[in-house]
Amino acid sequence: VITELTLRLHPIPDHIVVARAAFPSVEAACRAAAAIIGAGVLVTRCELLDATTIAALNAYAGTSFPVSPYLFVEFGGTEAGVAGDLVATRELAEDEGASAFESESDPTARAQMWSARHNALHASLALAPGSKAMTTDVAVPVSELAAAIEQARRALDESGLRGGIVGHVGDGNFHVAFLLDPDDAESIAKADALNERVVDDALARGGTCTGEHGIGFGKLRYLEREHGDLVELYRGVKRVFDPNGIMNPGKAVP
Amino acid sequence: VITELTLRLHPIPDHIVVARAAFPSVEAACRAAAAIIGAGVLVTRCELLDATTIAALNAYAGTSFPVSPYLFVEFGGTEAGVAGDLVATRELAEDEGASAFESESDPTARAQMWSARHNALHASLALAPGSKAMTTDVAVPVSELAAAIEQARRALDESGLRGGIVGHVGDGNFHVAFLLDPDDAESIAKADALNERVVDDALARGGTCTGEHGIGFGKLRYLEREHGDLVELYRGVKRVFDPNGIMNPGKAVP
Numbered sequence: 001v002i003t004e005l006t007l008r009l010h011p012i013p014d015h016i017v018v019a020r021a022a023f024p025s026v027e028a029a030c031r032a033a034a035a036i037i038g039a040g041v042l043v044t045r046c047e048l049l050d051a052t053t054i055a056a057l058n059a060y061a062g063t064s065f066p067v068s069p070y071l072f073v074e075f076g077g078t079e080a081g082v083a084g085d086l087v088a089t090r091e092l093a094e095d096e097g098a099s100a101f102e103s104e105s106d107p108t109a110r111a112q113m114w115s116a117r118h119n120a121l122h123a124s125l126a127l128a129p130g131s132k133a134m135t136t137d138v139a140v141p142v143s144e145l146a147a148a149i150e151q152a153r154r155a156l157d158e159s160g161l162r163g164g165i166v167g168h169v170g171d172g173n174f175h176v177a178f179l180l181d182p183d184d185a186e187s188i189a190k191a192d193a194l195n196e197r198v199v200d201d202a203l204a205r206g207g208t209c210t211g212e213h214g215i216g217f218g219k220l221r222y223l224e225r226e227h228g229d230l231v232e233l234y235r236g237v238k239r240v241f242d243p244n245g246i247m248n249p250g251k252a253v254p
Numbered sequence: 255v256i257t258e259l260t261l262r263l264h265p266i267p268d269h270i271v272v273a274r275a276a277f278p279s280v281e282a283a284c285r286a287a288a289a290i291i292g293a294g295v296l297v298t299r300c301e302l303l304d305a306t307t308i309a310a311l312n313a314y315a316g317t318s319f320p321v322s323p324y325l326f327v328e329f330g331g332t333e334a335g336v337a338g339d340l341v342a343t344r345e346l347a348e349d350e351g352a353s354a355f356e357s358e359s360d361p362t363a364r365a366q367m368w369s370a371r372h373n374a375l376h377a378s379l380a381l382a383p384g385s386k387a388m389t390t391d392v393a394v395p396v397s398e399l400a401a402a403i404e405q406a407r408r409a410l411d412e413s414g415l416r417g418g419i420v421g422h423v424g425d426g427n428f429h430v431a432f433l434l435d436p437d438d439a440e441s442i443a444k445a446d447a448l449n450e451r452v453v454d455d456a457l458a459r460g461g462t463c464t465g466e467h468g469i470g471f472g473k474l475r476y477l478e479r480e481h482g483d484l485v486e487l488y489r490g491v492k493r494v495f496d497p498n499g500i501m502n503p504g505k506a507v508p
Contacts, residue, residue, distance in 0.1 A: 013294030040267030040331035042296050077294035080338020081331065088332035236494030240487055 001247075013042070013076025017086050018110040020073070021098035022066045026050060026153070027146035029071045032096040033169045034142055036073060039092060041085045045074040046170035050153065053120050053164030060123035063116060066100055071169070072117055074110075117166075124164045124177050131179040133163075136195045138202035139173040139211030148205055152176050152198050159194040161187070173211030200225075215252045223254060255501075267296070267330025271340050272364040274326045275352035276319065280304060280407070281400035283325045286350040287423045288396055290327060293346060295339045299328040300424035304407065307374050307418030314377035317370060320354055325423070326371055328364075371420075378418045378431050385433040387417075390449045392456035393427040393465030402459055406430050406452050413448040415441070427465030454479075474508045 023029035029048050037043050049057075049070045057063055071093070075085055082105070090101055104110050125133055140148045149165055156163050156178060163178030176198050180187040199209045199222050209215075209222035224231050234253045241247070277283035283302050291297050303311075303324045311317055325347070329339055336359070344355055358364050379387055394402045403419055410417050410432060417432030430452050434441040453463045453476050463469075463476035478485050488507045495501070 011292040011294060015294070038265040040265060040269070040296060041335070042294060042331070077296070077331075077335065078339050078342035080341055081295070081335040082338070084332050084334020084336070084338050087334055233494055237491055240490030240494060 013044075013078075013082075015079045015082040015105065016044075016074060016076040016107075016110065017082050017103055017105045018072065018074045018113045019086065019089055019093075019101065019103040020070060020113060020116075021093050021101040022054075022068045022070055023093075024068065024097045025146075026069045026149045028096040028098075029069045030142075030146040030149070030169055032093045032098060033071060033073070035092040035095070036089050037170055039088055041073075041075050041089055042077050043073060043075045043170055045072070046168065047072040047117050048149070048165075048167040048169045048174070049117065049120060050149070050165040052153075053124060053166055056123040056127050056164060057116055057119060060126045061116070061119055065116070071098075072114070074114075120164065120166055121177060124162075125179065127162050128179045130181075132182050133177050134180055134191050134195070135175050135177045135213070136198055137173060137175045137211045137213045138198055138207055138209060139171065140202050140205045140207030142169075142172045144205040144207065145169060145172050145174070148202060148207065149174055151201050155194055155197045155201070159190050159197075161190055161194060168211070171211070172207070217251060220251075220254045223252075267298075267332075267336075269333045269336040269359065270298075270328060270330040270361075270364065271336050271357055271359045272326065272328045272367045273340065273343055273347075273355065273357040274324060274367060274370075275347050275355040276308075276322045276324055277347075278322065278351045279400075280323045280403045282350040282352075283323045284396075284400040284403070284423055286347045286352065287325060287327070289346040289349070290343050291424055293342055295329050295343055296331050297327060297329045297424055299326070300422065301326040301371050302403070302419075302421040302423045302428070303371065303374060304403070304419040306407075306416075307378060307420055310377040310381050310418060311370055311373060314380045315370070315373055319370070325352075326368070328368075374418065374420055375431060378416075379433065381416050382433045384435075386436050387431050388434055388445050388449070389429050389431045389467070390452050391427060391429045391465050391467045392453055392461055392463060393425065394456050394459045394461030396423075396426045398459040398461065399423060399426050399428070402456060402461065403428055405455050409448055409451045409455070413444050413451075415444055415448060422465070425465070426461070469506045471505060474505075477506075477508060 033046050051068050054065050054070055055067045058065055086103055093101060104113055152165055156176060161178040165174060165176050167174030178191060180191045203226055209219050209226050215223055238253050287300050305322050308319050308324055309321045312319055340357055347355060358367050406419055410430060415432040419428060419430050421428030432445060434445045457480055463473050463480050469477050492507050
């Protein structure tokens with residue numbers, strides 16, 4: 001029950017540019033993202049797609065992206081400011097070996113560029129028709145991001161499941177999406193084990209078991225692993241606001 | 255006792271510009287600030303000084319600013335981006351009647367420009383040698399800011415105390431600094447009444463009794479005025495973390 005909500009609004013910039021490019025490695029793409037944000041470009045979206053996801057997109061949507069990690073970046077500001085930021089963004093990306101650099105400022109062309117990112121889940125599902133996707137999200141310090149994604153990719157490959165990785169790399173948050181057959185206990189067990197491996201690696205890097213999807217039921221046991229004896233304090237706060245335990249019972253706080 | 259601290263760092267932009275200008279009214283300065291931020295300029299500082307503060311600065315530091323409200327703005331980004339943002343900032347300021355527009359990007363010249371703002375409190379104190387300054391801070395929704403500052407200025411003038419107003423206007427936070435004689439009960443009573451008038455006006459506008467200085471002891475009674483029956487929940491949360499009441503006892507939560 002939400003009875004009142006105060007929002008802090010961020011302005012919609014006068015001018016917006018979307019840029020995307022292929023990178024030789026996940027690490028190079030993550031370094032470029034950090035450099036662009038670090039240079040003071042007003043980045044509003046920053047999305048990484050791994051090579052598997054790009055290959056799935058090419059198969060699903062008939063695109064012909066080079067099959068390598070891709071970075072999509074959006075930034076806004078004044079007209080002249082954005083033009084300058086675009087030059088800097090391209091230079092910083094190419095310093096990390098970017099190729100196939102493209103950019104658009106027209107709203108329709110921008111939406112067209114983003115559609116590849118928006119199709120990523122559907123494209124991954126099409127890798128194994130009839131399967132369902134399970135997504136786990138974690139976040140790690142930005143300095144650990146490239147290594148965490150490489151490790152998650154290894155875990156995915158070793159799990160025997162198919163899937164791709166996409167990341168909101170500006171804040172160290174990434175999603176591992178993998179396909180499973182919900183009627184096959186072995187497939188579910190593999191997915192649970194993979195989820196646990198990705199979460200444990202994120203925690204070992206000083207990250208968190210969920211970047212934005214939340215604890216819900218699915219990650220209840222990881223909350224204690226991540227926060228230890230703080231969880232008793234969380235329970236105390238929950239009791240202050242919900243003494244009868246009627247608000248989302250059993251979720252978020254074990 | 256702080257045992258662990260996680261910081262989210264924002265990058266230091268490659269290029270930084272400071273701009274300042276005189277405005278015909280507090281309202282015009284507030285509108286210009288909102289327009290500059292709204293255009294997507296990456297504003298990192300945005301400070302308003304009222305005409306009284308400017309006059310005090312001229313007397314204190316031998317400057318010759320036109321005696322009117324002043325806006326100081328700092329923003330950063332890539333070199334070309336900042337150059338573009340400076341053009342837009344000047345246009346938006348002049349749309350609101352700005353005059354005496356100046357800007358600097360050299361670090362020493364920037365520090366020189368900011369020194370006027372940093373001298374504001376000393377300059378105000380010099381209006382009545384031997385007096386002490388009391389500062390109250392409040393914050394209101396940005397849409398209410400100009401009216402709140404005008405109202406605070408009126409309250410200050412009617413209080414019989416001398417003082418000036420400066421504002422971190424990008425987020426609706428402003429400070430009213432007024433001079434009093436700590437050995438004179440009447441002077442203290444005037445200051446308390448003025449503080450209460452400024453706070454009540456901020457609350458009536460949907461604002462908060464303190465934007466950044468905190469509740470401490472001085473604003474304990476305003477917390478209940480602002481938050482009503484939520485304060486009992488704050489007490490509950492405090493008890494969860496501090497069952498023995500040894501952490502900052504009696505402060506922040508009445």
